[in-house]
Amino acid sequence: MDASxxxxxxxxxxSWKKDPAAVRQDILTIATREFAAHGLSGANIxxxxxxxxxxxxxxYYYFGDKEGLYCSVLEGVYATLRxxxxxxxxxGLEPVAALRRLxxxxxxxxxxxxxxxxxxxxxxxxxxxxxRKSESVPKLNRxxxxxxxxxxxxxxxxxxxxxxxxxxxxxxLTSSFSFYNVSNRATFSTSFGTxxxxxxxxxxxxxxxxxxxxxxxxxxxEPKTWxxxx
Amino acid sequence: MDASxxxxxxxxxxSWKKDPAAVRQDILTIATREFAAHGLSGANIxxxxxxxxxxxxxxYYYFGDKEGLYCSVLEGVYATLRxxxxxxxxxGLEPVAALRRLxxxxxxxxxxxxxxxxxxxxxxxxxxxxxRKSESVPKLNRxxxxxxxxxxxxxxxxxxxxxxxxxxxxxxLTSSFSFYNVSNRATFSTSFGTxxxxxxxxxxxxxxxxxxxxxxxxxxxEPKTWxxxx
DNA sequence: CCATTTATGTACCTTGCGGTTAATTTGTCA
DNA sequence: TGACAAATTAACCGCAAGGTACATAAATGG
Numbered sequence: 272m273d274a275s276x277x278x279x280x281x282x283x284x285x286s287w288k289k290d291p292a293a294v295r296q297d298i299l300t301i302a303t304r305e306f307a308a309h310g311l312s313g314a315n316i317x318x319x320x321x322x323x324x325x326x327x328x329x330x331y332y333y334f335g336d337k338e339g340l341y342c343s344v345l346e347g348v349y350a351t352l353r354x355x356x357x358x359x360x361x362x363g364l365e366p367v368a369a370l371r372r373l374x375x376x377x378x379x380x381x382x383x384x385x386x387x388x389x390x391x392x393x394x395x396x397x398x399x400x401x402x403r404k405s406e407s408v409p410k411l412n413r414x415x416x417x418x419x420x421x422x423x424x425x426x427x428x429x430x431x432x433x434x435x436x437x438x439x440x441x442x443x444l445t446s447s448f449s450f451y452n453v454s455n456r457a458t459f460s461t462s463f464g465t466x467x468x469x470x471x472x473x474x475x476x477x478x479x480x481x482x483x484x485x486x487x488x489x490x491x492x493e494p495k496t497w498x499x500x501x
Numbered sequence: 502m503d504a505s506x507x508x509x510x511x512x513x514x515x516s517w518k519k520d521p522a523a524v525r526q527d528i529l530t531i532a533t534r535e536f537a538a539h540g541l542s543g544a545n546i547x548x549x550x551x552x553x554x555x556x557x558x559x560x561y562y563y564f565g566d567k568e569g570l571y572c573s574v575l576e577g578v579y580a581t582l583r584x585x586x587x588x589x590x591x592x593g594l595e596p597v598a599a600l601r602r603l604x605x606x607x608x609x610x611x612x613x614x615x616x617x618x619x620x621x622x623x624x625x626x627x628x629x630x631x632x633r634k635s636e637s638v639p640k641l642n643r644x645x646x647x648x649x650x651x652x653x654x655x656x657x658x659x660x661x662x663x664x665x666x667x668x669x670x671x672x673x674l675t676s677s678f679s680f681y682n683v684s685n686r687a688t689f690s691t692s693f694g695t696x697x698x699x700x701x702x703x704x705x706x707x708x709x710x711x712x713x714x715x716x717x718x719x720x721x722x723e724p725k726t727w728x729x730x731x
Numbered sequence: 732c733c734a735t736t737t738a739t740g741t742a743c744c745t746t747g748c749g750g751t752t753a754a755t756t757t758g759t760c761a
Numbered sequence: 762t763g764a765c766a767a768a769t770t771a772a773c774c775g776c777a778a779g780g781t782a783c784a785t786a787a788a789t790g791g
Contacts, residue, residue: 289738289787310626313542316779326740331780391688392622396540399687412692435727440706443689443697444678444713450685451677456627458621461672462642467673476670483674483717486726487709494717497665519757519768546749556770558751567749 294325295333304346307389311397334403342401345394348387348410355380356415366426367489373419374481379447381475382473388453414457416442427486437487448480514574525563527553532560533574537619541571541627572631575624577636578617585610586645596656597719603649604675604711612703618683646672656718666718678710 301322302440305314316337320327334340357374361369394402402408419438425431456468464471479496486494531552535544546567550557564570585594589606591599611618624632632638649668656662686698696702716724 287739287786291738293573294738299645310542312540313626315777317777327780328740329738333736337779380605389626391685392626395687396543396619396622396687397687397712398628399691402688402691409691416693433724433727434730437727438710439693439696442693443706444710446685446689447678447681448674451681454684455621455625455676455680457625457627458632459676461632461639463646463669466669476673479670479717480674483713487713487727488717494663497663497667497717516767517756521768524768545747557767558771561750562768571755653736 279491291333294323294329297323297325297341298330298333299343299347302340303347303386303390306341306344306393307386310393310456311337314341317342318354325402327473342405345390345401346405346407348384349411352380352384352387353411353414356418359418361422362417366422366429366431367485368490369422370426370441371481373422374484375477376446377415378449378452378477378480381446385453388450391450392454431490432488433490441488444484450473451489452476509689521563524553524559527555528560528563528570529573529577533577533616533620536571536574536623537616540623541567544571546570546604557619572635574619575631575638576635578614578620579635579641582610582614582617583641583644589648591648591652595716596652596659596661598657599652600671600718601711601715603645603652604714605707607645607675608679608682608707608710611676611683617647617682618680621680622684661719661720663720671714671718674714682706 300318302314302319305319305322308314314337316327318329319340319390320330323329328341356376359373361372362371416438419441423432423436423438423441427436429435452473460468467476475496482494482496485492510706527550532544532549535549535552544567546557546560549570550560553559560570564573586606589603591602594602628694646668649671653666653668653671657664657666682703692727697706705726712724712726717723
């Protein structure tokens with residue numbers, strides 16, 4: 272059947288380079304796309320293998336089984352997001368500007384990380400059982416909270432922010448509309464139309480969200496949007 | 502076990518009542534739970550059949566195939582939610598109280614409809630392709646928007662609400678945190694702990710959300726929460 | 732330059748599960 | 762009352778898809 276040297280019909284790749292890192296990465300890239308698209312049970316190992324430049328065998332060699340691959344994918348997207356958060360520096364901004372910047376960055380980060388969003392949705396369907404197993408992920412997300420806490424502390428110290436302002440709650444709030452804005456786009460559009468998702472409307476929306484948070488956090492802040500008829 | 506007449510080993514339920522409606526409902530109830538728990542590809546028809554008091558054959562008899570069953574489930578949970586929204590009457594309340602009531606009701610509705618939340622998440626993973634096929638669902642959700650529009654109109658007419666206040670945007674906003682609060686509980690807890698999900702903290706959270714929306718919509722509204730240290 | 736480990740390719744096995752076939756009972760109405 | 766449709770049961774089927782066995786080429790290093 273598969274002759275090794277004499278080229279009798281069935282070829283056997285008789286010469287190849289060892290490149291574990293590249294092979295691993297290749298698999299991860301494809302798998303991320305497929306899991307994000309179809310979920311854990313929906314994704315197909317054969318299909319993933321087909322799209323890689325390697326074979327199904329290697330998936331099992333490096334990741335053990337489907338769940339192992341899924342976990343690695345999950346850690347990958349979380350790590351990517353974390354890296355982005357780390358890049359963000361608001362230490363030099365005064366509290367109000369810093370808070371505004373953090374909210375805007377979170378909103379943008381979600382819009383531009385659809386794979387992350389989908390994998391988090393999928394993970395929530397699984398009650399985060401794979402995320403909980405991860406060593407790296409749970410502690411990965413401190414960074415954004417630290418930044419928010421710093422800003423809150425500075426804001427309160429300067430007498431600008433209300434005393435009850437809570438970093439975790441702010442993060443929850445910011446995440447909620449940033450996440451929902453992407454995650455539920457399909458069903459929301461189906462029920463209520465696509466009006467809110469146009470480019471101009473999206474930046475308006477962000478403006479208003481920032482405005483809303485500031486109105487609650489910053490003492491004496493006067494909302495700037497929602498004043499004029501749409 | 503329950504032999505019919507001649508107890509020749511293999512039982513065959515030889516006596517049964519025709520009850521199409523009940524059988525259909527039985528299947529739907531179990532299927533809703535299973536699809537909500539495991540998703541479209543994750544749910545197992547054999548397992549669903551096992552839990553019903555009927556057989557797998559009947560699933561195919563009434564719903565055609567797995568997707569057909571899934572679509573019916575989807576329509577079911579949307580219809581249930583709609584029915585609840587219809588029960589809500591805020592026409593008698595003055596605008597600010599009415600808006601507060603609508604936000605609270607939406608928040609509560611999401612907390613107490615976990616199947617709905619999960620199925621919407623799942624549907625978004627599928628880019629709402631099944632929801633779009635539905636005849637009933639897309640137009641089902643007008644009710645809540647109508648109510649919000651009425652409240653907004655009254656609020657503006659009374660000079661209480663800012664002119665830019667938009668019903669659709671308000672609904673998007675209210676939905677976003679109400680939905681996220683339930684949908685992402687698993688991953689959020691894993692990353693940041695369960696602090697926000699205690700009973701007392703949840704009602705605080707709702708208070709603050711209402712406060713925040715009112716602060717942006719109602720002219721001259723003074724935020725009542727976030728004033729005292731946590 | 733041989734032995735051993737690491738990395739890779741091909742072919743295959745097993746079974747879980749979506750879907751079907753065929754028969755049988757229940758209800759209806761001419 | 763008997764033919765016909767509707768509802769239901771039990772048994773079966775095919776194959777897709779997760780996972781493995783086995784052989785072998787590339788690196789490593791003593």
